[in-house]
Structure formats: C-alpha cells, structure tokens
Amino acid sequence: MLSWRKAAEHALYGPEGFYRRERPRDHFRTSVHVSPLFAGAFARLLLDVDAQLGSPPVLDLIDMGAGCGSLLRGVLAALPGDVRGRVNAVAVEVAERPAEDGLTWATGLPERITGLVMANEWLDNVPVDVVEDGRLVLVAPDGTEAPGPVPEAADLAWLARWWPSGERAEIGRPRDLAWADLLGRLDAGVAVAADYAHTVATRRPTLMGYRDGGTVPPVPDGRCDITAHVALDACAVPGEETVLTTQRDALRLLGVAAGRPPRELATTDPRSYLRALSRTGEAAELTDPRGLGAFGWLMQSKGGVSLKSYGDAVSGAME
Structure with missing residues (x-):
C-alpha cells in the first residue's frame, strides 16, 4: 500500500497511467470544450500583458496540462496576426505529443517565461496525500485504505494553517510547491x-474519480482520473500582485457576457441572431455560479505587469 499521493502519481502518470493512455476530453468536459469564448478571454488577457510589456519581440504563451492543445490553438486563433506572429506557444503535457500540429510540445516548463501561463484544471491533478485522525491514509490499487504513519512536519504545519478542522483532510502542499515553481x-x-x-473557510474532503463523463470512486488503478479541489488561497505566492476570484467575475472582466442579443436582429439578420444566441448560452454556462462560474481563478503577476484593474473590478474574493 502507498500513500494517496504516491498511488495517484503512479495511477495518473506512470507508464500505464490514465493520462498516458487516455484523452481527457473523452472523459470530462472543461471550460475549453464549452465555448471558444473561454480561449478568447485568455487572448484578451494576453493582449493586455503584451501591451504592458511594450510588445516584446517574443511573447510566451504556456498551457499547463494542455491535453490535445485545444485551449492553446483557440487563444492563437483569437489573436491579431501581428501579435500571433510573435507568440511562442508551448503546450506542456506528459502524454504522447500530437505530431505535426504546429505547436511546440514539452514535458516540463521552460526555464524563463515572459508572457502568459495558463493552468486550466492543472493543479487539481497534482496528487496530494490524505490524512485521517492525524495519520496518513495508505491505499491499495483496488481502493482499500489503511492508516499509515504520521505526516512529516511540513505537512502538519500546512494542515494547521490551511485546513483547520475535520477528521479527514487533503494536504495541498504539493500544489503550493508546483505553483511556486511555475511562478x-x-x-x-x-x-x-x-x-x-x-478556501480555508470552506475546506472539505473532495477526493474523487472521473471516467466516461461521470464521477466514480477514486481508485488508483489507472482506469480513472483522480482529482481533488485546490486550495488556491494557499497556493498564492506571498509578495506578488494577486487576484483571487471566481471564474464568473474573471470572465466578465475579460469580455464574456451572457446578455441576450436584440430581438430585432432575429428579423433583420436571423443567422447572426442564432450565432449570438448560441454565444449567449455558452457564456451563461461558463459563468454559471452553480457550475463553471464557481471555479476559482488565481492570477499573479510579475515584472511590472499590473493586475490592479482586475483586482479593483471584481465584486469579491472567491468564497
């Protein structure tokens, strides 16, 4: 038996792991698959970053856990040609890379980055350990659990700071370290x-599995995705400009609105009306406060790029 972190690491990324064999889009639907409006929002954010940086000759665009590269392609397609020509687009993915698709594929982050890094549903797949009644939980490939040793001191300190109550908890420190390395x-x-x-006010155990479009028990046998909610408030690197909000607020700031098109357009230009109506439905799904709109967005900036306009405009922090 292994700790949940080690078991999930092997089940997801080992030689026969889920992400080595499966295409995520065959098992679950993300914001990327809902609408090109999602990629368009990131394109607008990249244009803001480019302007603040003074249009550098090379502008990095990094997609963490890129899957099949759909988000990266969507952002590139939404950019003006003069900006697109300066973009160094890198898809970071552990799985086998698609051939001849025009993207640069890598298994790890570049050493230095100037531009925008997108980590859409990446941190939730950084495996974490589970603790119950003060001891690590060990798990067998069939999902059987047993009590293990006491967590190391750094994990106990993380729990004391970021998971203040409950008999069972998920130690998010590996996500903090992954985000700190990225930043x-x-x-x-x-x-x-x-x-x-x-957030620290709403922590609860969330370890779960996904397969074939539905939730399943999180069994570390390589046949399902294993994921858990992310403590984004803990991930935020101190000392950097930070915005922590909901996807609903973030996308609204980036131009994704769910307003209905004017009714007269249905008469004057029916095709445009139907396209606008479709976009309205897609925007509504992306910003639904009971669904994708409730996702958390952690935004951090460096090198003179400011997030002040976003921080001033959001209605409130993620709850």
Whole structure:
C-alpha cells in the first residue's frame, strides 16, 4: 500500500497511467470544450500583458496540462496576426505529443517565461496525500485504505494553517510547491490557475474519480482520473500582485457576457441572431455560479505587469 499521493502519481502518470493512455476530453468536459469564448478571454488577457510589456519581440504563451492543445490553438486563433506572429506557444503535457500540429510540445516548463501561463484544471491533478485522525491514509490499487504513519512536519504545519478542522483532510502542499515553481520561472507577465477550488473557510474532503463523463470512486488503478479541489488561497505566492476570484467575475472582466442579443436582429439578420444566441448560452454556462462560474481563478503577476484593474473590478474574493 502507498500513500494517496504516491498511488495517484503512479495511477495518473506512470507508464500505464490514465493520462498516458487516455484523452481527457473523452472523459470530462472543461471550460475549453464549452465555448471558444473561454480561449478568447485568455487572448484578451494576453493582449493586455503584451501591451504592458511594450510588445516584446517574443511573447510566451504556456498551457499547463494542455491535453490535445485545444485551449492553446483557440487563444492563437483569437489573436491579431501581428501579435500571433510573435507568440511562442508551448503546450506542456506528459502524454504522447500530437505530431505535426504546429505547436511546440514539452514535458516540463521552460526555464524563463515572459508572457502568459495558463493552468486550466492543472493543479487539481497534482496528487496530494490524505490524512485521517492525524495519520496518513495508505491505499491499495483496488481502493482499500489503511492508516499509515504520521505526516512529516511540513505537512502538519500546512494542515494547521490551511485546513483547520475535520477528521479527514487533503494536504495541498504539493500544489503550493508546483505553483511556486511555475511562478519562479515567470520573469514578467501573468500566471492564471483556473480550477475547482475551496478556501480555508470552506475546506472539505473532495477526493474523487472521473471516467466516461461521470464521477466514480477514486481508485488508483489507472482506469480513472483522480482529482481533488485546490486550495488556491494557499497556493498564492506571498509578495506578488494577486487576484483571487471566481471564474464568473474573471470572465466578465475579460469580455464574456451572457446578455441576450436584440430581438430585432432575429428579423433583420436571423443567422447572426442564432450565432449570438448560441454565444449567449455558452457564456451563461461558463459563468454559471452553480457550475463553471464557481471555479476559482488565481492570477499573479510579475515584472511590472499590473493586475490592479482586475483586482479593483471584481465584486469579491472567491468564497
């Protein structure tokens, strides 16, 4: 038996792991698959970063856990040609890379980054340990659990700070370290983590599995995705400009609105009306406060790029 972190690491990313064999889009639907409006929002954010950086000759666009590269392609398609020509688009993914698709594929982050890093539903797949009654939970490949040793001191300190109550908890420190490594490589620009998340006030155990479009028990046998909500408030690196809000607020600031098109357009231009109506439905799904709109967005900037306009405009922090 292994700790949940080690078991999930092997089940997801080992030689026969879920992400080595499966295409995520075959098992679950993310904001990327809902609408091109999602990629368009990131394109607008990249244009803001580019303007604040003075249009550098090379502008990095990094997609963490890129899957099949759909988000990266969507952002590139939404950019003006003069900006697109300066973009260094890198898809970071552990799975086998698609051939001849025009993207640069990598298994890890570049050493230095100037531009925008997108981590859409990436941190939730950084495996975490589970603790119950003060001891690590061990798990077998069939999902059988047993009590293990006491967590190490750094994990106990994380729990005391970020998970103040409850008999069972998920130790999010590996996500903090992964995000800190990412932000440490960003010389100038913005990094965004968009994920289902919770705050210190709403912590609860969330370990779950996904397969074939539905939830299943989180069994670390390589046949399902294993995920847990992200403590984005803990991930935020101190000392950097930070906005922590909901996807609903973030996308509204980036131009994704769910307003209905004018009715007279149905008469004067029916095709445009139907397209606008479709976009309205997609925007509503992306910003639904009971669904994707409740996702957390952690935005941090470096190198003179400011998030003040976003921080001033959001209605409130993620709850």
